[in-house]
Amino acid sequence: MPRKKVTSIDVAKLAGVSQPTVSRALDPGSPVSPETRARVLAIASELGYTPNVIARSLKSQSTNIIGIVMSNLASSFFSNNVLEQFAHQLQALGKQLLLFSAPPDRPVDEILPQVLGYQVDALIITSSTPGQAIIDECARIGTPVILFNRFAPGTQANVVGCDNEEGGRQVANVLLDAGHQRIAYMAGTSGTASNLMREKGFMDQLKTRGYVECMRENGFYSYEAGRTAARSLLDRDDPPDAIFCAADVMALGALDVARYELGIQVPEDLSIIGFDDIPLASWPAYNLTTIHQPINRMISAALELVTYNEDDFPIRQITLLPGELVIRGSARIA
């Protein structure tokens, strides 16, 4: 038995037809006589023939492959949900995901040329923001780029995300409304648009309402970073009575440090609010008050951009969907 894939030529020979006829028989839209089609399909299935998608792509200039660039897959507890949703929805459309895991310390631009080499039909980027050059190149060759929860000021890329800035403002409001006096912001991975916008909305709104001396601690989107940042904040002489964490996973770290390392009562002595509403946030061990990202609607919006017609291409779209405060038990608020 030869180590060889079955090709349409093999099927054609056995069926006594030409090779293109095999192609047509497999394409429901093509005109083939019912008998021929039946015979070809029978032989194809008998031989276990599967069309070579690579060859088809070369000819048809469309791979049905969507490139997705992520980082934090293991640590954020948010990306994995996003990824699974994308995978399911795209598979239903007959499209596949080519996954690129971006090291958080290196610019995406280094791996994007590689991704484009695979002739992906679209590119979803959920890690850091790519440079202008790459985005221009994608526009030139007609490859849609969707920044998912990433914002690239001044570029032509499409953006789908949660309205992070408004989310930050909401948190500022509820904390001030509840009478918190010493408020802190625990930042996420620096340079990410999500962190920038959440911080901006939060800080701006605090200032607007006359609260200016907000504490701040650098962080990173991970549980451990949340723990570290929480220690810094809570060891101060004037520790905060409320912390807004840029992501749920950091908030969980902060909660654990407060409760199990420092013996601080949450929410009695300290309010903690997160952002994302990951599944863990609702578990009773945490019961985290947070801003819910409308992930289903965000995915749907992204998918529309993935599949839009090339003619629509030059239209740049920015879709920011509102988050929603989910009140649980980690914050003393009205």
Next chain:
Amino acid sequence: MPRKKVTSIDVAKLAGVSQPTVSRALDPGSPVSPETRARVLAIASELGYTPNVIARSLKSQSTNIIGIVMSNLASSFFSNNVLEQFAHQLQALGKQLLLFSAPPDRPVDEILPQVLGYQVDALIITSSTPGQAIIDECARIGTPVILFNRFAPGTQANVVGCDNEEGGRQVANVLLDAGHQRIAYMAGTSGTASNLMREKGFMDQLKTRGYVECMRENGFYSYEAGRTAARSLLDRDDPPDAIFCAADVMALGALDVARYELGIQVPEDLSIIGFDDIPLASWPAYNLTTIHQPINRMISAALELVTYNEDDFPIRQITLLPGELVIRGSARIA
């Protein structure tokens, strides 16, 4: 500006060389005069030329794409770690991951032909076990298949996994050693090899040591299923004083139900032991005693199979790496 990818022909024209020379200039191993190579590379980078991997694959019969089939990406808290590791390691080898998310309720065999259509160089399967026909087909065309923590009795596929059976035995031993009287097994997703083997090792060892009346509850690899199963077990007239959960994520659900719904002291009144050692297991809110899966070594072993030489193909390999009991605070054991 034309909506068209730059091809090697474009580069060739501008450089005043033939198209194959462009190919050679980009391949460090090919003989090209230094001056020519420099000129070609300069022009290529100026035009933003990226080789078309699809075309290359068609010719070279190797795509550098590895197919990976997963389910539970969002819910298990284990798969996402596996996936990220694979992605990183494979990228370092210049290979990419084509991700297929398998619906848990449908057989993998339905999507595998589709995967093979992409001419993947290897196939990693971490969801359910594929049928014999597909595995034979892969063997015939020389595509390595690696079952990751899945076991297909009687097939020729390669297997890499944790020694689940031995892990189950270890748990049986420590629970009996500590004098537990009413022991229960909380099963994972039925039909998965991991669940089968863990249960077998556990039950067999209990019996060997004279304990026969082990309770049992059906479950599924998710937090919610762990909660549901825990309620069933703990609502019994003779509730268990120890539960071995087939996966950490179920154990976390069980812990939360015990503590927050039923007010049961863990580990004083109930011992809970999991399997996997996911990151959450070490968080102080859970502090779960569990069997650690040697995920790094499992990934390495799988990667060796992914990249092995075709000549080695017929050698089937089964690699079972030992897990390790990690003693934390959720079980009253010696």
Next chain:
DNA sequence: TTGAAAGCGCTAACAT
């Protein structure tokens, strides 16, 4: 309805 022919962009064999 079907077959013949061309070609997607690249690599590999051969020739120079």
Next chain:
DNA sequence: ATGTTAGCGCTTTCAA
């Protein structure tokens, strides 16, 4: 060291 030629497996004109 470089150019010429062929061909990977498929889809897509174009004829018949």
